[in-house]
Amino acid sequence: RQGYEMPIAISEAEFEQDLIPLLVQRFNELHDRTYGFMLDSNVEIVNLRAVGIGRVTKVELPEAEPGDADASSAYTGDHQIYRHGEWITAKLYDRNKLRPGMQIEGPAIITEVDSTTVVLPHHTATVDRYFNLLINRS
Structure with a gap:
């Protein structure tokens, strides 16, 4: 058929x-x-x-001016992750506590209710003014 x-x-x-x-x-x-x-x-x-x-109404994204890069207020602990044949320590962060301007150096894991973001070693996650996570090589 x-x-x-x-x-x-x-x-x-x-x-x-x-x-x-x-x-x-x-x-x-x-x-x-x-x-x-x-x-x-x-x-x-x-x-x-x-x-x-x-026609639909324009979506208004939450927005805030970037502040301090210190993300320690969102830090929740450490976790061991396996990468390239070895165990390494990654810092854990609560996504809901991150604010614009905060930066997180990898290795790190950013958790929220519906997703998990991994920041690899030698990478930095920065929260932009619209609360997006921008990850770049350090």
């Missing part, structure tokens, strides 16, 4: 119609134009995509 997907476009106005027969008709017409014949079997809808266009 072979299968090929063929995209079929429909307009907003056509949503008022019974869509399945319309999609089958469009598929059969496109298949006939493309391959010179219509299939004698059922048509399978593999996926549906929708595009929405509209």
Whole structure:
């Protein structure tokens, strides 16, 4: 059994119609134009995509002026990590306590509820004015 997907476009106005027969008709017409014949079997809808266009309000990102580089207030302890065949000590930091301007030298691990960021040795993580972590080679 072979299968090929063929995209079929429909307009907003056509949503008022019974869509399945319309999609089958469009598929059969496109298949006939493309391959010179219509299939004698059922048509399978593999996926549906929708595009929405509209106005949305601009997202306001939290912002603060960068302050002191000292991140010790976010430090929570040490943890052993295995890297290149050896155990090394990495400092642990709480992401929610980091503020713009703070810098963390690797090796370090920055934790938060939904993710973990590893700062490798010879790298520095800096918190920018929008609270993003920027990691660069030291």
